[in-house]
Amino acid sequence: xxxxxxxxxxxSVVEKEDVTLDCVYETRDTTYYLFWYKQPPSGELVxxxxxxxxxxxxxxxxxxxxxxxxxxxxxxxxxxxxxxxxSAVYFCAPGYSSASKIIFGSGTRLSIRP
Amino acid sequence: IAGITQAPTSQIxxxxxxxxxxxxxDMRHNAxxxxxxxxxxxxxxxxxxxxxxxxxxGEVPDGYxxxxxxxxxxxxxxxxxxxxxxxxxxxxxxxxAKQGGGYTFGSGTRLTVV
Numbered sequence: 001x002x003x004x005x006x007x008x009x010x011x012s013v014v015e016k017e018d019v020t021l022d023c024v025y026e027t028r029d030t031t032y033y034l035f036w037y038k039q040p041p042s043g044e045l046v047x048x049x050x051x052x053x054x055x056x057x058x059x060x061x062x063x064x065x066x067x068x069x070x071x072x073x074x075x076x077x078x079x080x081x082x083x084x085x086x087s088a089v090y091f092c093a094p095g096y097s098s099a100s101k102i103i104f105g106s107g108t109r110l111s112i113r114p
Numbered sequence: 115i116a117g118i119t120q121a122p123t124s125q126i127x128x129x130x131x132x133x134x135x136x137x138x139x140d141m142r143h144n145a146x147x148x149x150x151x152x153x154x155x156x157x158x159x160x161x162x163x164x165x166x167x168x169x170x171x172g173e174v175p176d177g178y179x180x181x182x183x184x185x186x187x188x189x190x191x192x193x194x195x196x197x198x199x200x201x202x203x204x205x206x207x208x209x210x211a212k213q214g215g216g217y218t219f220g221s222g223t224r225l226t227v228v
Binding site for chain 2: 009035043044045047050091095101102103104105106107
């Protein structure tokens with residue numbers, strides 16, 4: 001079965017702290033894609049990153065970084081020096097070639113306190 | 115139109131009534147999807163369409179139907195609404211021919227069934 005787990009339901013940190021959001025997925029597919037989406041309080045879904053299962057190189061984009069570990073089926077997301085504007089629900093979403101659709105985790109609600 | 119347009123933005127509906135949620139995209143994406151979002155459950159796939167003229171069932175299809183007469187439109191119909199269908203509904207599209215292409219989401223329809 002294809003499944004994704006975001007074990008952290010809610011996280012609250014003080015501004016400027018670093019925070020890591022965990023994501024663990026299950027699949028038998030050899031080719032798949034991993035996505036992170038952000039849903040701010042306004043409700044829209046914002047694409048953050050896509051990662052191919054063949055590419056295990058970690059990626060950094062400004063304060064955001066992603067750690068893909070194929071051996072542990074994890075795709076964790078770290079925000080460095082968090083800001084209040086980072087407060088949102090974050091969804092990890094694997095996309096499986098066999099299913100041709102994306103499966104969303106239940107999300108992690110991140111609150112950044114000033 | 116730029117991206118995906120969903121209508122209405124919100125709706126209060128009496129139980130037992132029929133309702134169609136509209137979704138139109140102008141990106142010529144071949145694949146389209148309907149998700150519902152409920153607190154604590156993330157986004158769950160209702161129905162999808164890989165190309166015009168074809169549809170498929172997602173994780174929670176009961177009580178919903180879809181059609182895909184052309185590339186741009188993918189309406190979702192509730193034949194006889196029930197209170198458990200109270201949710202936020204998101205339409206999405208992707209270019210599935212582009213391996214690993216992410217989804218573009220509409221802004222959502224908030225539906226309350228009373």
